[in-house]
Amino acid sequence: MTGFFRNCAQKCDRDNPEIQMRNCLSLLLTAFVLSNSVVLRIQAQGVSIPLPAPKDFRVVGWRNVDDLRYTVAQFDSVFWDPRDTPSLRKLIRTTDLCKDKTVLEIGVGTGLLSLCALNRGANKVVGTDINPAAQANALYNARRFRWTDRFECRLVKKDKPGAFEVIKTNERFDVIVSNPPWVDRKPKTNFEYALYDPGFHLAKTLMADLPKHLNPDGRVLLAYGAVSGIVTVRKLAKQHGYGFKIVDDDRDLAKLPDEFLPGMMMEITVPEQMIRATMKLPEEKQSSSN
Numbered sequence: 001m002t003g004f005f006r007n008c009a010q011k012c013d014r015d016n017p018e019i020q021m022r023n024c025l026s027l028l029l030t031a032f033v034l035s036n037s038v039v040l041r042i043q044a045q046g047v048s049i050p051l052p053a054p055k056d057f058r059v060v061g062w063r064n065v066d067d068l069r070y071t072v073a074q075f076d077s078v079f080w081d082p083r084d085t086p087s088l089r090k091l092i093r094t095t096d097l098c099k100d101k102t103v104l105e106i107g108v109g110t111g112l113l114s115l116c117a118l119n120r121g122a123n124k125v126v127g128t129d130i131n132p133a134a135q136a137n138a139l140y141n142a143r144r145f146r147w148t149d150r151f152e153c154r155l156v157k158k159d160k161p162g163a164f165e166v167i168k169t170n171e172r173f174d175v176i177v178s179n180p181p182w183v184d185r186k187p188k189t190n191f192e193y194a195l196y197d198p199g200f201h202l203a204k205t206l207m208a209d210l211p212k213h214l215n216p217d218g219r220v221l222l223a224y225g226a227v228s229g230i231v232t233v234r235k236l237a238k239q240h241g242y243g244f245k246i247v248d249d250d251r252d253l254a255k256l257p258d259e260f261l262p263g264m265m266m267e268i269t270v271p272e273q274m275i276r277a278t279m280k281l282p283e284e285k286q287s288s289s290n
């Protein structure tokens, strides 16, 4: 009996072009909605796809952080300690700091901060690192999360370690973040570049050239867990005429040991007129000096 009714209904459907068209349209609509929601989810939250590590690099750990849905791969010789950056990651996670923004991360390591920024809707993230394994590591994670269309990672040469050495002269960002090496000492291995910034060259070049690479209203957030590093950055901020503030932290620097965890987050504020002064075109500069 049921078979009889089904046959009748199928016959009726087959013979009725209007019903056929309606069925077809609703099928297409359902497919469209489903595929879009999958694409939107992938874009918003990433998707972890299994990928072999690139030749010459080795995964030594799969790490979890609350900020990301999937594990972060760590390559051999690449730094991992999320205790360096809890306040910075919280700010990225809980605010629109990076949403629709262009972000620069100096010293990506596994790509942790860049991935957090991409996860919270950054339009474009450019990362840099001096350790080739870190560059490969961050790219590998971005590829696993399917975020490569919004992420680029550039390798810094060891003989040109300045903060903006691989950033184009006219390249500017809405947000600049970094958890740089904290201690003034000479690194001997690729891994030690994560810990040591000889002569604080990275910190000095970073602070000196901020106005050239920041958009007006841009924000600069740094994470340090070493008193000497923080004092250096504070001094540099004063020298350059920038604002300096320790954010989301009530620990007293004077009472902390030179190196401590969790790291502290600092915000550097570059006055807008300093940024705009570096935005003038060469002709404008000439005519204004005449």
Ligand SMILES: C[S@@+](CC[C@H](N)C(=O)[O-])C[C@H]1O[C@@H](n2cnc3c(N)ncnc32)[C@H](O)[C@@H]1O
Residues within 6 Å of the ligand: 079, 080, 081, 082, 084, 085, 106, 107, 108, 109, 110, 111, 112, 113, 128, 129, 130, 131, 134, 156, 161, 162, 163, 178, 179, 180, 181, 190, 193, 194, 195, 202
């Ligand atoms: C403390 S680790 C932080 C890594 C990552 N941002 C994180 O929070 O897990 C510092 C990173 O800066 C990189 N680095 C050191 N000197 C650098 C330089 N001159 N330019 C770019 N990256 C550098 C190191 O290789 C290392 O990956």
